[in-house]
Amino acid sequence: MKTVLFSFLLVFIPQSQNPVISSEGTPVVVVSFKWFKDRQAVTQNADSTVPAAAMIPQNKNFERNRRANTSPGERDPNLDTIDGRSAALERAVQDSRAPKPIDGFSYRAKIHNANTKVIEVIFWEYQYKEPGDSATVSRRQFLCGISIKPDKEKELQAFSVLGLHDVVSVDTLAKNLTTSGEEKVVINRVEYADGSIWQRKDWKFGEVRLSYTRAVATPWGGEMCRVL
Numbered sequence: 001m002k003t004v005l006f007s008f009l010l011v012f013i014p015q016s017q018n019p020v021i022s023s024e025g026t027p028v029v030v031v032s033f034k035w036f037k038d039r040q041a042v043t044q045n046a047d048s049t050v051p052a053a054a055m056i057p058q059n060k061n062f063e064r065n066r067r068a069n070t071s072p073g074e075r076d077p078n079l080d081t082i083d084g085r086s087a088a089l090e091r092a093v094q095d096s097r098a099p100k101p102i103d104g105f106s107y108r109a110k111i112h113n114a115n116t117k118v119i120e121v122i123f124w125e126y127q128y129k130e131p132g133d134s135a136t137v138s139r140r141q142f143l144c145g146i147s148i149k150p151d152k153e154k155e156l157q158a159f160s161v162l163g164l165h166d167v168v169s170v171d172t173l174a175k176n177l178t179t180s181g182e183e184k185v186v187i188n189r190v191e192y193a194d195g196s197i198w199q200r201k202d203w204k205f206g207e208v209r210l211s212y213t214r215a216v217a218t219p220w221g222g223e224m225c226r227v228l
Contacts, residue, residue: 023201026187027115028122031153033185035126038106040159104161107140109185112153115198119148121191123208123228124156128164129182138164141188141208143215144225158225 107126113119125141142158164183188203199205205212211228220226 019195019197021197021199023199025198027113027190027198028119028187029112029114030185030187031110031112033107033109033126033183035105035107035164035183037103037163038159039101039103040106041101102161104159105163107142107158107160108155110153110155111148111187113148113150115190115192116150117196118150118193119146119190120193121145121189122156122187123189123203123205124185124187126164127184127186131181140164141211141228142225143212143228145220146224147193156225158227159223160227 109124109126111122122144123141124144125139128138130136130138140158140160140162142156144156144158146154146156148154186200188200189205190198192198208228215226215228
């Protein structure tokens, strides 16, 4: 995954190379999709590690005698060493920085690579049209670094703190409509391992350039997709 992500981060840097961009055909087929309420923890990129405790003479006998001679509340002698106190402090700092679960929404789309080339990057969006108002479209756009071989399927997984209904108009709420709106997934751009690109005709990368820059500004963790 890291190799894939690193490769797509470089796609828009050498603009002078003019990669081949096609809008013909439909290289990706959306098999199924859904969105639902979810709770996830923010990815933590922690590089620090707790220092190992120093070996002290008491260590040799402590574990051996602990079971036989342990009294309630007996203290581990390692805790009183400099390394032991440093480890306790480091753990306290890391615990304070630990991410809290965030309530939001998961967006899923199972797609099929109908092309003969390996996919590395996908720009896609989840759309919602309000009932009785086909002109009003809510969307959530995502960027995914993922490897999909020809004629293979994979499920795209994205998370956002916003749901599709968060931008439903006041007029729709006032009508108190119970009919579900229209939902669909749209593939906007596909980047292949050979450097070629497919892009939807009425979609422009320039419109998401700032959000793209923001999305790739920090190192990627284990996530597959990020919000645009």
